[in-house]
Amino acid sequence: MTMFKFLLPVSFLLLSIGPALADQGGLTFDNAWTPEAPPGRMMAGFMEIHNTGPDTVAIVDGRANGFGHVELHNTTMEDGVMRMRRIEALSIAPGQTLVLEPGGLHLMLIEPQRSFRDGDQIELVLTDSDGREYSLSSEVRPRRR
Numbered sequence: 001m002t003m004f005k006f007l008l009p010v011s012f013l014l015l016s017i018g019p020a021l022a023d024q025g026g027l028t029f030d031n032a033w034t035p036e037a038p039p040g041r042m043m044a045g046f047m048e049i050h051n052t053g054p055d056t057v058a059i060v061d062g063r064a065n066g067f068g069h070v071e072l073h074n075t076t077m078e079d080g081v082m083r084m085r086r087i088e089a090l091s092i093a094p095g096q097t098l099v100l101e102p103g104g105l106h107l108m109l110i111e112p113q114r115s116f117r118d119g120d121q122i123e124l125v126l127t128d129s130d131g132r133e134y135s136l137s138s139e140v141r142p143r144r145r
């Protein structure tokens with residue numbers, strides 16, 4: 001029993017540290033990655049965003065360490081041509097997992113200020129429509145072929 005009392009505060013401590021890494025304000029971010037790109041080119045951010053909270057969350061802005069600015073993009077086919085369009089928000093409904101992936105929704109990391117290689121981590125901050133910020137890092141990986 002003494003042991004149990006001793007362990008309990010430790011487990012509370014772990015719980016309070018653990019979610020801070022990935023679960024912030026009802027959003028969790030998984031598998032965030034960025035394909036390698038030639039130096040000087042803008043890069044993309046892909047990930048899965050899961051909303052564990054009770055309210056729809058709209059990501060409306062972002063920034064990335066090492067880049068001038070970040071835009072939210074969608075990829076569409078128009079007359080057989082793939083185009084990227086800037087969008088206003090990424091909305092994630094309660095319980096929904098929004099997938100950002102090649103050929104679809106993505107973050108556009110614009111004006112690189114340095115080069116990034118396979119294995120580098122790009123620090124991202126996403127902002128929702130209530131001004132809450134979500135920090136995560138995106139791993140640079142070889143481009144899929």
Ligand SMILES: [Cu+2]
Nearest residue numbers: 073084107108
């Ligand atoms: Cu784009």
